Amino acid sequence: MTFPPTSRYFGIETTTIETGDGKTHAYLRRRFVPQPENFTTLLEHVVVQGDRIDNVTARYLGDPLQFWRVCDANRAMQPEELTAEEAIGRRIRITLPEGIPGPPNA
DSSP: OOOOTTSTTTTOOEEEEEOTTSOEEEEEOOOOOOOGGGSOEEEEEEOOTTOOHHHHHHHHHSOGGGHHHHHHHTTOSSGGGGTSGGGTTOEEEEEOOTTOOOOTTO
């Protein structure tokens, strides 16, 4: 299995397991969610009524499928929790990809 560089699964090792009936199944090894401290914040988005994480991600990152990056940067295991009704007024960090530093003296 190969995943594009924009996938959260890019670079995750694929392995196989053989079941008792002799069938072999391929699967991905576990993806460890990075620590939010590993991300450089570009800006913060304040959640308003009607926000959806895919729309927020499209607005700031240009791709609604990159919602997982925003989740990683905000310790969100469920994407919907970032823009749920209870989250109105919450600040969501929009960041550079993990490990990419911001400009010096920013």
